[in-house]
Amino acid sequence: MSARTSEEITSVLRTAVQAATWAPSVHNTQPWSFGVDGDEIALRADSDRKLRTGDPAGRELLISCGAALMNVRLALRALGHEPRVRVLPDPDRPALLATVRPGAAMTADENTRLLYAEVERRRTHRAGFTRLPVPECLLETFVADASGEGARLTPVRSEAAIRVLAAITCAAQDVQSQDRPLSLELIRWARPPGSPRKDGVPAESYPRAPRRTRPHFAQRDYAHGHPWGSDADQSLSVSTGVVAVLTTKGDSRQDWITAGQALQRVLLHASAHGLSAAFHTQALEMPHLREFLRQELCSQEYPQMIMRLGITFDDGRGVRRPVAEVLEER
Known part of the structure; x- marks a missing residue:
């Protein structure tokens, strides 16, 4: 695989951030923001979206952001890059939860492609299920x-x-x-x-x-x-x-x-x-x-x-903020 240009890398990173925005979050608060600087994505906690009464320690906020990090990792793999991830890289910056860089070129395996295809399809259900068994x-x-x-x-x-x-x-x-x-x-x-x-x-x-x-x-x-x-x-x-x-x-x-x-x-x-x-x-x-x-x-x-x-036959519509609201690029 030939080396990608800076413009191509920027496009890959934006696509990965777009995937991240489709992660589930408590009450769909979407408590994250992202920065792209060069070839690095920074995942940050958005404290303005924290549930200060229901989640004072930020546990559910960080679980939500962890789900977003998984989507970033999957997107980079699906787009041909092994992700290089650092979790909580700077103790002096507690809002910085992870940094991710595209690493060595790779070919996405079938499982990666399977999961990545579900990023925007997955929906949270809020009712009972059919009687169809889960294998x-x-x-x-x-x-x-x-x-x-x-x-x-x-x-x-x-x-x-x-x-x-x-x-x-x-x-x-x-x-x-x-x-x-x-x-x-x-x-x-x-x-x-x-x-x-x-x-x-x-x-x-x-x-x-x-x-x-x-x-x-x-x-x-x-x-x-x-x-x-x-x-x-x-x-x-x-x-x-x-x-x-x-x-x-x-x-x-x-x-x-x-x-x-x-x-x-x-x-x-x-x-x-x-x-x-x-x-x-x-x-x-x-x-x-x-x-x-x-x-x-x-x-x-x-x-x-x-x-x-x-299993449910419900096919609800998901809502997410546009990338422009959550991404800062340098």
Whole structure:
């Protein structure tokens, strides 16, 4: 492969940033910004988009940015470059989460092309799933995906453990719904029908009247009393799906970024096989409940995400800010 010109490298880097913007983030806050200087992409945390009440330590923010970093890595590989990544490269600049440079020329393998094709297709689901089963071989692949990134994905097999996770999610949701600062923070990121905003959770991305699954995992109330939501048929959305927990051995800022990269690799692989994921972070935002889960259900590892995986016929529309809003070029 011949050496690329500076203009070609700039185009590759912009494409990688464009891919990064499609990463999932808590409440679709998109809490990142990027800088391109020469042949280097800098990924930074955008503190203005941090959930100061729900995520004071920035754990969910860094998981979101870790997912964006995974997309950058995939894009560079898909475009013919081995990414050279440094995570948290400068202790004196805590907002600088990673730098990425295009390294040696390479030819993208089939798996890279498969995952990269899902970057803009992947969608977060906010309801039940169909009864169509998730193949066991796929779950094993997802477990390997997470392990390869330094995290652990555990499909929950025990019905008792699933009931505990469902109950603790519902309890956390009920408590948080009575917390005015948390509710106001959620309202900030809820979008009414027809909103032109390119961030937050659009009213069309969740059902107006979701079917309850058994056991039931509570969803966020983004409508907060308004008759918002999609009227799409919910008659087939009756299954909880496969419940899984993503954990890490440590709970540092680097571990949170690792969790985000592992999560996104799993989500893209799931999307490539027609699966979607629903996230439940309410209990993980309450330190005592998160510690309970760590000790009782997570083998002393730190839970970073509770999710459900399944098959749905929902084909919602994603919204993202344009690259010009998140990228600074020198």
